[in-house]
Amino acid sequence: MNPLELARARPGEAFTVLFDDRPVPALPGQTVAAALWAAGVTAWRSTRGAGRPRGVFCGIGVCFDCLVSVNGRPNRRACLVPVQPGDVIRTQEGTGRDDD
Amino acid sequence: MVGAACALYASRAGLDVRVVDRGPVAGGTTGAGEGNLLVSDKEPGPELGLALLSARLWSRLGDELGTAVEYEPKGGLVVASAPETLTALRAFAGGQRRAGVRADPVPADQLASLEPHLADGMAGGMHYPQDAQVMPALAAAHLLRASGAPVHTGWTVTGMLRTADGALAGVRTDRGELHAPAVVNAAGTWGGDLAALAGVRLPVLPRRGFVLVTEPLPRMVRHKVYAADYVADVASDSASLRTSPVVEGTAAGPVLIGASRERVGFDRSLSLAAVRALAAGAIGLFPFLERVRALRTYAGFRPYLPDHLPAIGPDPRAPGLFHACGHEGAGIGLATGTGQLIAQTLTGKTPELDLTPFRPERFDNDGSDTGDSGTDDSGTDDSDAADSDTGESDTDGGDTP
Amino acid sequence: MTERAHLAVVGAGPAGLAGALAAAERGVRVTLVDAAEQAGGQFYRQPARPLGARRPKALHHQWHTWERLRDGLERHVSSGRITHLTDHHVWSVQRAPGPSFAVHALLGPAQEEGVTVRADAVLLATGGYERVLPFPGWTLPGVVTAGGAQAMLKGGLVLPGRTVVVAGTGPLLLPVATGLAAAGARVAALVESAGPAALLRHAPALAAQPAKLAEGAWYAGRLARHKVRVLTGHTVLEAHGTDRLEAVSVAALRRDGRIRPGSAHRVPCDTLAVGHGMLAHTDLAGTLGCTLAGTEGTAVRADDEQRTDVPGVWAAGETTGIGGAALALAEGHIAGRSIAARLDGRAPDPRSWAAAARSRSRLRRFFTALDAAYGPPAGWAERLTGDTVVCRCEEVTAGTVRTAADALGAGDLRTVKLLTRAGMGWCQGRMCAPAVAGLTGCPLTADRRPFARPVPLGVLAGLPDA
Numbered sequence: 005m006n007p008l009e010l011a012r013a014r015p016g017e018a019f020t021v022l023f024d025d026r027p028v029p030a031l032p033g034q035t036v037a038a039a040l041w042a043a044g045v046t047a048w049r050s051t052r053g054a055g056r057p058r059g060v061f062c063g064i065g066v067c068f069d070c071l072v073s074v075n076g077r078p079n080r081r082a083c084l085v086p087v088q089p090g091d092v093i094r095t096q097e098g099t100g101r102d103d104d
Numbered sequence: 105m106v107g108a109a110c111a112l113y114a115s116r117a118g119l120d121v122r123v124v125d126r127g128p129v130a131g132g133t134t135g136a137g138e139g140n141l142l143v144s145d146k147e148p149g150p151e152l153g154l155a156l157l158s159a160r161l162w163s164r165l166g167d168e169l170g171t172a173v174e175y176e177p178k179g180g181l182v183v184a185s186a187p188e189t190l191t192a193l194r195a196f197a198g199g200q201r202r203a204g205v206r207a208d209p210v211p212a213d214q215l216a217s218l219e220p221h222l223a224d225g226m227a228g229g230m231h232y233p234q235d236a237q238v239m240p241a242l243a244a245a246h247l248l249r250a251s252g253a254p255v256h257t258g259w260t261v262t263g264m265l266r267t268a269d270g271a272l273a274g275v276r277t278d279r280g281e282l283h284a285p286a287v288v289n290a291a292g293t294w295g296g297d298l299a300a301l302a303g304v305r306l307p308v309l310p311r312r313g314f315v316l317v318t319e320p321l322p323r324m325v326r327h328k329v330y331a332a333d334y335v336a337d338v339a340s341d342s343a344s345l346r347t348s349p350v351v352e353g354t355a356a357g358p359v360l361i362g363a364s365r366e367r368v369g370f371d372r373s374l375s376l377a378a379v380r381a382l383a384a385g386a387i388g389l390f391p392f393l394e395r396v397r398a399l400r401t402y403a404g405f406r407p408y409l410p411d412h413l414p415a416i417g418p419d420p421r422a423p424g425l426f427h428a429c430g431h432e433g434a435g436i437g438l439a440t441g442t443g444q445l446i447a448q449t450l451t452g453k454t455p456e457l458d459l460t461p462f463r464p465e466r467f468d469n470d471g472s473d474t475g476d477s478g479t480d481d482s483g484t485d486d487s488d489a490a491d492s493d494t495g496e497s498d499t500d501g502g503d504t505p
Numbered sequence: 506m507t508e509r510a511h512l513a514v515v516g517a518g519p520a521g522l523a524g525a526l527a528a529a530e531r532g533v534r535v536t537l538v539d540a541a542e543q544a545g546g547q548f549y550r551q552p553a554r555p556l557g558a559r560r561p562k563a564l565h566h567q568w569h570t571w572e573r574l575r576d577g578l579e580r581h582v583s584s585g586r587i588t589h590l591t592d593h594h595v596w597s598v599q600r601a602p603g604p605s606f607a608v609h610a611l612l613g614p615a616q617e618e619g620v621t622v623r624a625d626a627v628l629l630a631t632g633g634y635e636r637v638l639p640f641p642g643w644t645l646p647g648v649v650t651a652g653g654a655q656a657m658l659k660g661g662l663v664l665p666g667r668t669v670v671v672a673g674t675g676p677l678l679l680p681v682a683t684g685l686a687a688a689g690a691r692v693a694a695l696v697e698s699a700g701p702a703a704l705l706r707h708a709p710a711l712a713a714q715p716a717k718l719a720e721g722a723w724y725a726g727r728l729a730r731h732k733v734r735v736l737t738g739h740t741v742l743e744a745h746g747t748d749r750l751e752a753v754s755v756a757a758l759r760r761d762g763r764i765r766p767g768s769a770h771r772v773p774c775d776t777l778a779v780g781h782g783m784l785a786h787t788d789l790a791g792t793l794g795c796t797l798a799g800t801e802g803t804a805v806r807a808d809d810e811q812r813t814d815v816p817g818v819w820a821a822g823e824t825t826g827i828g829g830a831a832l833a834l835a836e837g838h839i840a841g842r843s844i845a846a847r848l849d850g851r852a853p854d855p856r857s858w859a860a861a862a863r864s865r866s867r868l869r870r871f872f873t874a875l876d877a878a879y880g881p882p883a884g885w886a887e888r889l890t891g892d893t894v895v896c897r898c899e900e901v902t903a904g905t906v907r908t909a910a911d912a913l914g915a916g917d918l919r920t921v922k923l924l925t926r927a928g929m930g931w932c933q934g935r936m937c938a939p940a941v942a943g944l945t946g947c948p949l950t951a952d953r954r955p956f957a958r959p960v961p962l963g964v965l966a967g968l969p970d971a
Contacts, residue, residue: 047646063657128917241923398965
């Protein structure tokens, strides 16, 4: 059993996004976090202090732990943002912004 | 903050100090401040003299307390958007220079080397290397700790104790009495209330300011940067909302954006008009901020006196009472100098700055209070105890710029 | 001016939906403003439409109630009585003279543009979020909130991992464990810190809700069927792993909060779904000036009609105190009826909602008892090592927080925040406030958060005139 079977889902056609330069499959409607989870990825941010890995924590947009860079935009909440075909997702380092 | 500085310098002068506060440490305007230690925004005069003294003392404390108070001698950059403003800024800086301020003109084409993300098209600016910053709540807490003075937070001063001849002999609080021959009123915006408990008038009033705090960023704003119009707003007597952008990065990451000024009493409710003006002004200086998010905003109440100068020194109307309040938006910056001057007067030394402009009784038009002269000495002869009373819940001169 | 009075409902969960429907049925023009793409809130969170779930019911309880709400919403949306604004993230509600209100929202999911909805009355149905108390290792990827695991399952049809430990305390753990197990996860253990004794102590109050007891029995059956090991009176001591979760240590709690010697053991897992009850979202209400109440001052105070003490502002559901979906429905319904009458210039007749009021009283009693039975795991604060990160955003450790309280004299949450930065980051203390309060002995008070979510400065600069 998996969740898609449980809910008898017939998702639209899967597509590919890039996570740190490697292709990851995704389903239409999934959030960035859901797609990454489905691909076995649980961390996509490193903290600006200790550089520790983080991913989803609250899952409902409250904790901001799942911040990630999507198509060059930092600080997207992976648990809220739907994944789109062709998205370029990158692990967010620190503030997610360069100082230059 | 001012109370903490008074406690530190009084205690270093050999006095036995106790600190009383209605609320927590940094619970008043200090906790709502940005921690500006500025000389750049002050015109030549007594406040600038105090600012220069304070800047030297802060620098020493910075060496001593290091990163614990996040002291950063980062310098200020005042920018003028129009040629006329630049001319005025240059004239203003000329006067400051004669008073001992370092002010280096920055031509338009060199602004970017100081602030790479500054908006294009500015007419020019002025760099003030003596401007610095601390994290005000940490500064207050660490100065208090360094003073070694017992701190009674959550104690409310309810009245003054007096000797038979009417001089102050300490304070009465809701948790008991504290005996001391000298009481320092460092109650900030609430300093007028404390003065009233001693039977004297000190017309301290609140001037509300909002600060916007952004998401954490890398060092994209390197100095304290503000528009030249800011100085006019600081000096303004207007009760209505005035905002001029003041933008700075912090050691911790967020950019702080001030500074609105309005006289609305102690109303803490969110004014979207104020934060809208702050945001627009900040984006005008640093266009990249448009897409940066504000995580929070908060209001603070600057304690101002009608002539925009603080009250510092003994109160001849109430022997034993000393004032150290009413620093408006500069309380963090002016705290060290104020503390030093208070310690000097408490120990009978000649203060290193002339306190005449800061006389607490200067607002008594009819001179109806105490005729007793020679009270300047009271409390200074044998003050083995001084109450640095940071007074009611919210104290201190804060630095909402 | 013949325009009907206009109600803005913030939040499309059970409380907001019930309120919107009750008001709309009585002629009120309603704008339902919600952050999600589909109505339902957390409880009735629906799979994203493109996932084509033909049996979303399998993920939910009380599906009939949801169908009623959903159909009612559809009916009123097509008749034009309700405007449903999805993906609208409300960051502030401002009062203007009138009284009228301006509801400021960011358009999602990018949340880079703002929009303002004006209304004559507001129903705050902003729901709640999960409280998680820290323990060593709780910041490791793979450690998620119990509600978060459930939300990702319901909304994204995805599991956090293969082998899950569900832990913490409170009634939410049961549906999370059974839900994850039904969806194919191996639930290695359900670790509930409340012991059987605590649950028994409150048995009379709990037993007064036969439906809830039946629900409990149903969950017990599901857990047994999925062979989930249930450890009551146990707690997670630590989450282990370097860059992601590999195992948790679990131990039995004595009644005094100490660990029973020799009881600690390791449970390998790749996911820990953990929660210690819920907290109300009160930011919008706080900024409007509504009085906050509740045992910890962290819920919006509402009267029998669900009115707050700010004229024109009603509140219902978790935001007035945690009590679950059924209570939220009752409160929302009462609020909607009260609003319809009040906006029409009439005093409502409470007899018209007597049934909802009875169910409200009963459920509140029930949740008060639940609250007492499911306290935080005793001794959790003492077990925090000094290097355990407490504020996840600003990476402030338990040691730093303790120093602020002990050496710098901070005696309240705001001062601890000022001195340590705990609570100053992206989440503005929503995650760490209960932990900081517990660590320092400060009371948990609702922080002032004028921005209920981060707002781009460009949106602030472009705000319309009040």
